Amino acid sequence: MAGIHIENVTKSYGQLSVLKNFSLEVSDGEFVVFVGPSGCGKSTMLKILAGLEEASSGTIRIGGRDVTDLAPGDRDIAMVFQNYALYPHLTVRKNMGFGLKMRGTDPTEIDKRVTEAAKILGVDHLLDRRPKALSGGQRQRVALGRAIVREPQAFLMDEPLSNLDAKLRVHTRAEISALHKRLGVTTIYVTHDQIEAMTMADRIVIMKDGAIQQIADPDTMFKKPANLFVAGFIGSPGMNFLRATVNTNGPSPAARIFGYDVPLRIPQSFAGREVILGLRPEHIAAGPGAVTFDVMPRLVESLGSEKYVYVDVPVENRVEAARTGGDERRADTIIARLINPDERVTEGPIKLSFDPARLHLFDATTQASIE
């Protein structure tokens, strides 16, 4: 077990810069998740940690030891691959014991450790099968088993759940978390799924185009997103964004949204600046409240326990789609997520309300959060 120290790592393929100045301190036993859209450089960073790719610059230390120029096999880490990379010509037992065998471990010791790991993961009855005779979930466990028999200093996992179906994914997610609690080994886990990140991580590293956007625990990530991208990426459905210009028509600075002046808790100096207001769908309630507005829903979706109300945004409040970090949602709609709604919300005009204290404020040009 060991901490991992990443300092100013960059990576470029020719002209293409894939990682920009990546620095991160992972403490011993921590579960850190790298999350971000596809192609943002998560796998590349993981491969650099594993020694499978060379960093263009920067240093990496694992357990205090500089491993920047060490072969993968000498770093004492284990990796779980997205498609598991189980060798088809070897039995599950031999697959799991492969790493130990390569290190010249005593065969009886290998057998003992493999049996033990197989018991932990519930695959002990499959040890003499070939990978092709296993289901997706079983293969996934064997891949995990291959990592844990080595008893390495750290686990690196690259989207290990993305080949499973939705139900199994939720189940295995919980199992990996439990396994991490039990073994306490430092783990770096890569995913593009923000729900996996939120549920499993001690700390999340959110990335976009090779640059870290924010490093924080899941709650902070949700409550205090550092910028527009993080705000839009974390949470489902994603945060609603509205464009407005700060005015000082009233006693304090305010922004005009849906035709109402909403007071903002920002200094007077912001007057005239363009801002983007973020409001999470679950922070919009049915019925009157601190700020109430009447709308005509475009669409109401019912999920049983909750309802999604889609509302058209007035033209002056629309944000160009590019601003919200490539979120595929249409910029001309906001979503209200009404939990345990009563039957009133159906067709026809309704009253929605929100608490202005729940608003997130972002600078329209830099996209950074305004505190």
Place this chain on the structure above:
Amino acid sequence: MKSGFGLDLARPSRRHWLGYLLLAPAVLLIGLIIIYPLIVSVDISFQNVNIARLDQPRRPFTTANYERLFSSPDFWNASWITLKLVVIVSLFCFLLGLGTALLVNNKFKGQAFARLLVALPWAVPEVIAVVIFAWMFDSSFGLMNWVFIKLGFIDTTVNWFSSPVAAFAVVCVTMIWKGYPFVSIMMLAGLQSIPDDFYNAARVDGANAWQRLVNITIPSLMPVLGVTLILVMLWVFRDFSIIYVMTGGGPLKATQTLSIMTYEQAFGFFKMGYASAIGVVTLIVCVIASRLMIGRAPDNI
């Protein structure tokens, strides 16, 4: 509802009819060009025929051809030569083919050109390859004598085609040169179908280059390897033109394989019955050998 005798091939229970229907022309053609000559040659091998003519009445059934064959030292000599040739040529084709495939599978500048170079001998017609090698090993103005003398391996020129051992070696070299690109191409295709993550996982597990070759590359190539091996062995077994053009089976029958012997008996001495018997034995050996090897192939992947 019409319950006539419509031939509705889309019905699930009839679907296989369509398959048979489509296969029929191919089956007929194969029957005509492969099975028929085969039957004729088996038939002839049991008759005392010199020049086979289909319009002549059958000769009486006899096993004399086979009796003569199995008691003939020439036949056993040719079998031994063939076996030696198959083993040596296949082995070296494999080593060279796998080696070159591994080489050109790496990423480097000029990789496409290197691949082309490796595959080149494959595209050269056999007879032309023989002419090139016959010149290289020519006793008076060949390249090899000159090279070997310069390197100090020999002090007088060797007459390659009059020494049995040297002639056999030259035939081997020519066949290896002509045969390894096929192995190389097949291995390259096999190598490219191995996922990168197998190697990545092995590297993380601490396997060095040799361990990766032995534990991942070779086992992953096994299925392709088996089929390629059979094809190469069959090619060596029945190849005729290289040896015939190069040595004609000589000197002193040192390069007389079963196919050369078959040809010689049939068209040199016009003993068609006897030649057919050799051909039939060759065929049986080939079939048994490939059956054994396919049966042996590991059932992974």
